[in-house]
Structures are given as structure tokens and as C-alpha cells.
Amino acid sequence: GENVEQHPSTLSVQEGDSAVIKCTYSDSASNYFPWYKQELGKRPQLIIDIRSNVGEKKDQRIAVTLNKTAKHFSLHITETQPEDSAVYFCAASRGYNNNDMRFGAGTRLTVKP
């Protein structure tokens, strides 16, 4: 089955700096890669996702890149703000008829003001 590894487990940046979180996956049939943000005690919230037919997607300060050959994808947050502090999870799944989504272990991001 799918195995998703996420790095780093913790990340601390200064407000205004960029943050990058990386994930690798093992199942070459995976074609859907979402990123979730989870604040303490709250639900995971979808912040951006990418499908295997594109290499990059951007939404304001957040971008995700995907390298299918190397089986890795990354989350980039620019101009970080204290409210970006949370745990971020990457995930991968085959989707359609075989949606066994596997999550990375999470990255705790702290943005210092």
C-alpha cells in the first residue's frame, strides 16, 4: 500500500520568511495530493491540492509542486504570518474506486512574530 513520508516534523520560521514542507510517496499509482492545515483541537482543513496531471499549483501565498518521476511533492508558504502556525499534513491517494488516502505524519509549523 501507499506510504507517505513527511519532513521536517517541526519547522520554526520568522514572520515574513518562507516555509517549505516536503513529502514523498511510494505508490506510483497515486494521483491526488492534498495538503491539510490543522490547528490545535480543530478539524483538518484542506488548504490546497494537486492532481498528477499538473506540476505546480498556486493559491495566493501557498503553492504546491509535484514531481511524479521522483514521487515527491512540496508545500511552499511565502510571507508567513503567525496565523499560519499549525500542523500541516500532506496526503496521497489513487482516488476513484480505490481511495485509500494515506497521510504524512505532519509538520508542526511555528511562525514567530
Next chain:
Amino acid sequence: DSGVTQTPKHLITATGQRVTLRCSPRSGDLSVYWYQQSLDQGLQFLIQYYNGEERAKGNILERFSAQQFPDLHSELNLSSLELGDSALYFCASSVHDYPQYFGPGTRLTVL
């Protein structure tokens, strides 16, 4: 608010007991997913239902079962509870397979 609702918010029970967690998906969503989140395991996919039928199975124990009803709400049944079953249980829903929107979770404590 994602539109996915879960009850109860908190549940405290004893080892050996059985509990039922309930999830109502967003209006129009046909798929329901169950996840377990514990401190040392991250988010673990348990099972997916699509329009009443089981679609995919993850790391769900035999002591756990789920179903999706004709009105599309879903229930997760946990039996013969053990201390290690203490966790946050999330339900998510989607129109088809993705994206998935999570509910607020049920925190289960087994004493």
C-alpha cells in the same frame, strides 16, 4: 465550518464497552470517510463508503465496523474497546472521491 457534522463531540467510556459515532456529510456529498487520529499515529484512514456501499478499507480493526444509511449519514461502531482506542475520530465527506472535507471530530477516551 465544513458542513460535515459529527456527534457526540466527546465520549468517555470504559474498556470492553461499545460505542457508536455518528457523521452527517455535507449536503450532496455521497462519500463518507472515517479516520482515527492519535498522538503517536497521525491520521489513519479507516474506511470509506460511497452511496451506501463500502468503497475502500484502510487500517480498520475487526472490532470496528461502519455503515452508511440511505440518507447518507454514517455510523462507526467501536466494540470491545481498549485503552489504545482512545483517539480523535474524524469523519470526512466528498462528492465523489476528492476533495475531502472533515467534520469537527469525536474525542473518545477509554478508561
